[in-house]
Amino acid sequence: MTTLATMKSRIADELARSDLTSQIANAINDAIERYQPERFWFNESRDVTFTTAPGTSSYTALGGDLAGTADLYAIDYLLLASSQNVLLHYLAPERIEYLLNSGSTTGKPYTYSYYNRAIRLYPAPSGTWTVRVGGHIRKPAPASDGEAGNVWMTDAERLIRARAKYNLALDVLRDGELATAMAAAVTEALEQLKSRSSRQASKGNIAAMAF
16 A cells, blocks of 8 residues: 555655655656556446436436546446345436437436537436446545545556656656667556456456446
């Protein structure tokens, strides 16, 4: 386990540079942004939910780990929670558009689409239900130097630290030899994370559902 402060200090020590405080911070942020769209076991979630409102078919504000659908990289499934859970089936956005514009049908949703950063349900809900979203989500960077448990500082620590040093070598230090060494370190760390993610998925520990 580590923190942002620990990573900053370690990078400065490994580079033997005490004068790169802001550059190191920027390099770490850039490294996290680089791997946000990559899917690992630690950025899959079933904890994101939203609550339907009668007559409202489009949803951009989500609960759980996310503030909105802009932080949702991929949807594996939507589940409408009720006395009998309903697995919502994906429908192409143009079909949802056509159905919603063809009349004022309301009821218990059974299908969804995702378009223009919005989840759209059909039929438009006639009541209030909780919808659970399973998928690949954006995990935020540490909010402070001392924040504990941030996945980029724990599960992905080696990858982010290596990528930050690669960024520094390339953009700040102009050190080709260091950049080459860090590129190899990045590749190794990324392969390890991808391998672990694949092993966990194949064993059923984390199983994405595609429909």
